[in-house]
Amino acid sequence: MRNIALFAAVGLLVAVEGFTGSWNTALGILNMGLISAILALGVNMQWGYAGLFNVGVVGFVALGGLAPVLISTPPVEGAMAAGGWRILLAMIVGIASIGLAIAINRRAAGRLRVLGILAVLIGGFFVYRAIFDPAVAAVEAINPAREGNLGGLGLPVLLAWPVGGLFAAAAAWVIGKTALGLRSDYLAIATLGIGEIIIAVMKNEDWLARGVKNVVNIPRPVPYEVELQADPGFVERAAGFGIDPVTASTVFVKLLYAGLFLAVLLALIWLSEKALNSPWGRMMRAIRDNEVAAEAMGKNVTARHLQIFILGSAVCGMAGAMIVTLDSQLTPGTYNPLRFTFLIWVMVIVGGSGNNWGAVLGGMLIWYLWIKVEPWGNALMDLVTSGMADGSALKAHLQASAAHMRLMTMGIVLLLVLRFAPRGLIPEK
Amino acid sequence: MDLVNALVALANFVLIPATAYGAQLALGALGVTLIYGILRFSNFAHGDTMALGTAFTILLTWGLQGLGISLGPLPTALLALPFAIALTGLVMLATDRSVYRFYRKKKAAPVILVIVSMGVMFVMNGITRFLIGVDEIRFADGERFLINARAFKEATGLEEGLALRSTQVLTVVTAVAVVALLFWFLNNTRTGKSMRAFSDNEDLALLSGINPERVVMYAWLIAGALATTAGVLYGLDKSFKAFTYFQLLLPIFASAIVGGLGSPLGAIAGGFLIAYSEVAFTYAFKKVLTYLLPDGMAPEGLVQLLSTDYKFAVSFAILIIVLLFKPTGLFKGKAV
Structure with a gap:
């Protein structure tokens, strides 16, 4: 009951954004929120089911993002x-x-x-x-100004999602083989390093995906807004709802994306719930809670760890491919570990580690906060500085630094949840 | 003559920068290793502690410069450093009180403390950005060079110039002084001895009447001082940017782990090993080889093993190799 209320609350937050702001922003938050939920699911598999401490999520996301370029762009x-x-x-x-x-x-x-x-x-x-x-x-x-890379295969972009998962899984296999025997903090440092290296490769190997020169115009699985606006049938139907065609087309496209992401998310939740409640899931939790005892019962701890590490990373890779598809561009310069690793960890911890629904809720909620804290910070600073004289250095400094409020807010949210509700919003059963 | 030229080029581009960088890493790694030895977790907030301490130093330096106070040939930041260390120490104690102590009392698993330190990392990162912004800041003043490349060429008649920046010498001198002070403290004072005892065997130390809260307090104060010093030296030598300091976390952790977590001597050795390898693997040896090899055999390419953008890969590779073959590090560290 409480869980349904929590999800309804997040839905309400998005709806309020839609009614008070614009539906475009609201759906934008929803779409990235859905992808964040998938990322949180992947990290939750590793941390919540098996207690593996992976801080290289950003690397797997970036690697997954490579897939749309290599699969769907036309060959050079x-x-x-x-x-x-x-x-x-x-x-x-x-x-x-x-x-x-x-x-x-x-x-x-x-x-x-x-x-x-x-x-x-x-x-x-x-x-x-x-x-x-x-x-x-x-x-x-x-043709270095426009291409200068290998290009892709020209296949449908939806195919890139599972392929992104495969890329991440392959990398996870190599990392897992070398690093999973190490104890938890060493694994953390090792994954941190891997994440940085993958980002460095993506930024510098121009032949692969043009590096920091970015790949734009990656094909989309949904129609383009301009095509919809040119389609008389669509314009007529939009007019029937009383919306102007430009808004209608952007909202319609975002809704299509939301549908696709939601389908993937639901499929993943269904699969992970099945897995978590199966003998395999019970074995995983047994290993997490007491490795020695599980090993004494004849469970192959190393192999199971490798398995779950690959599965979780594959989910993160798939989400990475979805992000690139949503943006229709690959910009390796934007892969920042604070945003793609540590923020995802905040989502998992806040939502409730070990619980799939918790991870999903955390993903949506924290993403909403991440987006909204900045305008709130600006508003707060305007309020604080309203009494100060215009043009004072302190006022300018305070207003300029409002943008940095989000990192601090995320840290405080994480610390508060760890202290007062260490099992998260939806605790593990 | 060619041999001397080659050596000068090598010293100028590899040995001197790597020594300064190694000293900075060693100071950072000492802080990580100290916290690990006493509190038994890897502190992810260390990079941001460095950034925060450096931000304090920069603000104080600006203040001093505004008052017209300077140290002559030395950077003003050196005068601001003790005050910044005191401020950082206060922040560390406040953080410990408000955040870490709760988990210590509960005897939480080390991995929970690591996640908690992630939260602290976010907050500190936010505060640093709030205080000083995200832009690159150069705050070194005073004399720039001890040995100028052109003056060196004229004095020796060599083709290669040797530049020795004052910040590089300052880094090494400060690092040696700080390390000497730290080792003296750990070996000769009552508090230092109780810290080592606590790190070796917590239960035994408690039985002998050592006050754990006092040991932890000193550990945070020293870690804060080391982090601030390391951050300021790095910033003087290169420049200050909040995100760069966050990224320093990887080589610093690599240094501490390669040396053996919990071993101060190991942290220093690890720092220099990582620094020398990073610079050597990413330096283009064309110039040096051109001097050394006979005419006509000079290499065509840059003879650069890895592009400088992959310097993380070097520290990472060393880390993995050491962990696979000697999991407790070069100097026997702890493994919990």
Whole structure:
């Protein structure tokens, strides 16, 4: 009952925004809120079910965001021939030398092992760079002002969502294999590092997705507003509701997105509820609460941790692909860990870790706050400074810094929830 | 002559900057390792503590400059530093009182404390931005160079210039002084000894009548002082920007873990190891090699192993390698 009331309250907040402000903003908040809820679900799988402390969420989101570019944008003419295949070859050389080094590490012993690993890794690195560098230069030379990257496959963009999940899952497998044996704080630092590295790669490897030059005009799964406005049937129906065609078209497009996101969210919740209440879910919670006991019962803790780490990261990757689809552009410069890692953590903790509905509620609520705190901060500052003389330095400073209120607010919300309601708004059963 | 030129180039672009950077990392890592040793959690707010302490210093420096006070050839920030350390110490004690103490009394799991420190990180980040904004700020004044590149060339007749910035020397000198003071404190004073005892074995320390609240209080004060000093030195050497300080968290943690969490000596070694590797892997060795190799064999490319944007990858790779092969770090740290 309480839970339904909480969800209704969040719905009401969005509706109030719609009635007092504009429906465009309200639906904008709703759409990102839905994606945030999916992200929170993914982090909740790792933290709530299994107690894994992942602070590299931003990396998985960014990696998922790569998928719409590689799947749905049209291929760049001649890029594959110019250097694409050689880049692939370089990747294979790189992976093969790492694999060889791992094999030597397992088989050989003593001094031979150290020397062998070093020789293979250093040799492999130079071969890789020898193939990779000229290939990259060739690809980036193609029409650099607009392209200069490999381009995509030209497939439907919806396909990119599961592919984004796959990208993130593949990365999670590699990270999990190396880092999951470490204790919790070390895993946190390791994931923090991975997140930074993935962002650095996305920003600097121009051949992949143009780096900080951004990819724009990524195809959309929904019609464009201008097309709707040109469609006489649509204009007529909008007029029937008494709305002007421009507003009608933007709201309609946002509603379509909301429908798509909601479908994904509901499917994920259904699946995760099923999983959480299955023997598998009970095993996960048993591992989380007492690893030693679970291991003594014959559960393979490392394998289960790896599994849940991959699943949770895949969900985050999918959400990343959805964000890029919603914006129709990939801007690697905007992936900030405060926004895409730590904010998601606030969502999970506030909502209630271990409870899927809690994560969803936290995602929607915290996103709403994240958007609204800024205007509220401005209003507050206007109120505080209203008595001061115009043009005073303090007044200008206070008004300019109102924008930074949101980080502080999020921190205070997190600290208050941890202190007074550590199990969150919708606690685990 | 070519050999000397190569060495000078190497010193100018790799050794000197890396030493200064290493000293900054070591001071940061000492703070992380100290909190870990006493309170037993990884403090994610450390980067933002550095930023906040530096923000205090910058504001005070501006105040002093406004009053017309300066240290002559030394940066004014050095005069503001003690006051900023006192302010940061107060913030640390207030944070401990209002936030961390509750969880300590409850004996919460370390991972909960890490999440709590995430909340503190957000708040501190917000306060720093509120105080001083998000822009890049340079606040070094006084003499810029101890050795000027052009003067060096003229004096020695070499092709390569060697520049030694005063902030780099200042960083190393301050770091040595601070570390000496810290080790003297830990080894020779009653409080320092009780801190080490508390870090080694909490129960035994409690049984011997050591007051845990006092130990924790000193740990926060020292961590705040170290963070502020590290932040100010980094800011003087490069520049201050709130987000950069947040990003320093990764190399600082890598230094502390590589050295062995809880081991002060390890934190220093880790800091220098990370700094030297980061700079060496991202430096383009073309110039040095051109001097060293015979004519005609000079490399065509930059001979840069990794682009500077991937410096995080270096600290990260070292971190992972050390953790996989020596999980407690180079100097035996704790593993809880």
